[in-house]
Amino acid sequence: MNDKLYGIMAEFDSPAAVLRAAKAVRDAGYRRWDVFSPFPVHGMDKVMGLGNSLVGWVSLLLGAGAFMSVVGLIWYANAFDYPLIVGGKPMFSEPMTFVPSYIMLIMGGAVGSLVGMLAFNQLPRLNHPLLSKPRFELASRDKFVLVIGVKDDKFCLTKTRQLLEKIGGNAVTVVEDED
């Protein structure tokens, strides 16, 4: 029965309403659900138990990697492959490498946070079952959409629908999966 389904979506009118609804859904024991909003709703990550985003670590990793690679590059280029005497200074010293490697740290960190953000969000993707729902377009406007996925162990077409209606969800709709 659930093969062709993605989940059930319900609409809410305000960030506070969807936050209350999210708490109710969480307390009802659902685990595979998500909230879609035109902007980040303050406190939603706590309700959903998302913890700390790992994007920062990707950024740090790439940034630190870029920093160390440039230190290595400068050592290789100016001290090893073609030793260059500049102003009678040592062939290699840490301070001389700082500025270019620090700048590449910024570059690596920035690329890392964008790539990390996209990777953790599983973007880019060409389509999403929700995007075919006309009402869902309002989730980028002024509505807040809560979706309970069919993959949730507690998912039940009638009971889940009843719960969403009970907690004040409007336009409760079944969302079909495309593949």
Added chain:
Amino acid sequence: MAGPVISAEEIKRLAPPEEFRASPIVEGSKGLGWLTDRLSAFAEAKTPIWWWVAFLPAVFCAAVVFPICLFYQVFTGVGVWGNNHPVMWGLDIVNFIWWVGVAHAGTLISALLFLTKQGWRTTIGRMAEAMTVFSVAMAGLYPAIHVGRAWFDWFMFPIPNSNGLWPQFRSPLMWDVFAVNTYLVVSTLFWFMGMIPDFAVLRDRSKTRLRKAIFSALAMGWTGSARHWHNYEKAYTVFAGLCTLLVFTVSSIVGLDFCTAQIAGWHATIFPLYFVIGAVFCGFGMMLVLLISLRKLCHLEDIITKSHIDKVAKLTLVSGLVIAYIYLMEFFIAWYSGDPYERWVFGHRLFGHTYCVMGWILIGVNVVMTQLLWIKKVRSNLVLLFIIGVLINIGMWTERFVIVVGSLYQDFLPANWGKYLPTRWDIGLYIGTLGAFFTLYLLFVKFLPMIAISEVKGAMPEADPHHPSGGALKEAHHE
């Protein structure tokens, strides 16, 4: 489940008295839906006449003047410019610093004010970022062709080559290559990432298939999931932190390009800070010009409120005051050092025979005129602010001219002295870059979300789940 929602009268009663209230981010907001329509209106509406009136001359400069001046210089050589012994750095370096400077205020607004949680920044942040991206692109062009043989630009990058040579990493000029390229890449990515949720807004609103296809591709499947936002907010914060570092890095390095030389007037300890603040000040001038004109032309009076422009003007004043302090210090140190060459150069900035007019424009505009911004009446007079913005840009251009040419034209040996006058190719190229900048900017304004739709909405009281306008319940205060 739902308790009583607080009524509008109740909200009014509970609100602090008028004089303690922060000015609203958007004036007369009628809710999130209205705001979405309002903010995406310009990108969706029919192109107005003024846009064409501005675009056609800009695109003429960008597509005709710019390539002619560029290719003539590249094919002929740097000799077509006025640069010659002893003034080897002319308008190309002046304009390079000027364009980098314009970029800085954009990053400062979009990144530093984000980290300090200034809600009002949301309305102008995107425009500021666009200004950054396009002006860094213009800036990056100058050093690339100033080298004279643009086809050897790859020498500047650490690429293994058959000559067996590497760049010299102790040189600030080398750091500049890294800094400007990084600045371009990072500010473009930051700008693009900020637009992803807004691309999704425009995708969801699009009426035609073509628009839908384009914005679907740009939005990359963004759904606005709480999980997406969770990672996005983290990435945005990290980005803002890194961009803030760049504000203080890129122009410092440009300052060090000068400090590395022995020329009098070029190696004050204050130079890195001098260039950073000068850049920010100049950029705020450009920001005032862009904000005031676009606010009027795109009918954004209620979004970019007078209070926002007032705040930009105050930031301009602050950076102007730091600039005034730095000028004072420069002159003081030149005198205090007892170095006759330093004293000569700085004396000639104001009382020399060739370029003293530039010196007085610099003082008159950047130091004296900026003091007008203390007056509230001036800060609320948009025409005056627009003129001040234009003059600051001219004043800061003059400053770079004074630093570059003013120190070079009379060095240690009188036999070396000379004069510098830009040729038509210098000026043509500058006009070309201005045209390219405004072409890109106008295209951005027309086709992309020029105001950060989701960010503005997120900063509204309607977006706060703990605010009555956001649907918070009466008894559920601090839930």
